[in-house]
Amino acid sequence: MTHIFSQESQLNTEAQRTLWQQVRHQRLTTADGITLAYGRIDHPSPKGTIVISNGRVESYLKYHELIFDLYQAGYQIFAIDHRGQGLSSRTTHNHHQGHIDNFDLYIDDFSHFIDEVVLPNAQGQLYLVGHSMGGCIGSLYMQSKPSTFKAAVFSAPMLGIRLPINRGFIRWLANLLDSQRRQQPPNYILGGKDYSPHPFKGNDLTYSQARYEDYLHIYRDEPQLQLGSPTNRWLVEAIDASEQAIFAARDTQVPKLILQASEDSIVDNQAQNRARSQHCQVVPIADARHEIFMEKDTPRNAALTQLLQFIEQHP
Structure with missing residues (x-):
């Protein structure tokens, strides 16, 4: 079927x-x-149900265009804001800090959401769509509960973070600087700061100025969504969880498709390639930065076509 x-x-x-x-x-x-x-x-007549697990700093409000397209393709949709971001509760005194005490809390929350909200109300088969950190969360969730989803599609999943120098050294330094180890409130990573909107020029997320500015308008109009840099604890937890998620994506026997942004500078495409297996396909999306679902029309349409074809192969 051809989708518009x-x-x-x-x-x-x-x-x-x-x-x-x-x-x-x-x-x-x-x-x-x-x-x-x-x-x-x-x-009214769903082909199935899609659950959206979003990335760091995101809210489901940002996904209004994606939700529209998936609905038009025939799906019921649930989309969650992870703890500490979006419209969900913040967990630090400074509400701009991207923080988690333990990455497993994201998995526990997602499991609670699936059990209490999605499963009692879902129609047809369940499919997972996860972006970036949401793909990491989804991979680890499916490792513990492989029977929930019929198939999963991950957009630029956080199976590894692009870091300026050696991953082991960055983790060691973030752990050393983590103020929570000294029973103090969470602190930003080196150079971290509160939310401030970045102009389109020089951004690392997308080539689509229209979609980028639409995203900025949402965060301007809904200031409670605004989130700044991660904390040192978040970075340590995310580095460890990303490594675990590679093996979860590779080995869990749920059909998975990774949509890989060819020009990603946020997450590590080589880590995604390590997840490739009989259960996990990797499809590069040309001319795409990290935010594939808010890219220019050509790469975005290619990604959405791959997404829908993949889940339609697993009715």
């Missing part, structure tokens, strides 16, 4: 705004008192 996707020259169309009014914005509380925000949109 939205265009960067026509963002926030009347059809998209009308559909967005049907999204239910809801919340779920975890055992440790964290409030997780999520969006849900049901479909």
Whole structure:
């Protein structure tokens, strides 16, 4: 089936705004008192249900265009904001810090969301779409619960982080500087700072100026979404979890597709290649930076076509 996707020259169309009014914005509380925000949109005749696991600093509000396209393709959709970001509870005194005490908390939250919200309401087979950190979370979740999802598609998954120097040294330094080891509040990585919007020129995320500026407008209009640099603890936890996620993606017997951004400078494409196996395909997306789903139309359409063809192969 040929799908028609939205265009960067026509963002926030009347059809998209009308559909967005049907999204239910809801919340779920975890055992440790964290409030997780999520969006849900049901479909009158769904082919199945897609769960979106987003990346660091993201919110499901940023995914309005992707949700529109996946809905038009025939899917019911659930999308969660991970703890410490988006519309979910912050876990630090400084709400701009991207922080996690233990990466397993992301997995536990996601599992709670699936059990309490998604499974009781899903229609048809379940599919996972994870971007960046959300792909890492999804890989580790499926390692522990391989029967939940029929298939998964990961966009530029965080199976390794692009670092300026040796990974082992960066981890050692971040662990050394982690103020929580001294029973103090979390602290930023070296050079880390609160949120500040970056102009399109020189950005590492996308070649699409229209989609990039749309993303900035969302974060300007919803200041509670704004998130700055990660903390030292987040970096240590993320480095360790990324390495574990390589083996989870490679070995877990759930069909997986990695959409690899050919010009990614945020995550490590070589780490993604290490996950390649009979259970995990890797497809490069040409002319794409890290944010494949907010790229220019040609790479974005190629990625969405691959995504939909892959999950339609696993009905």
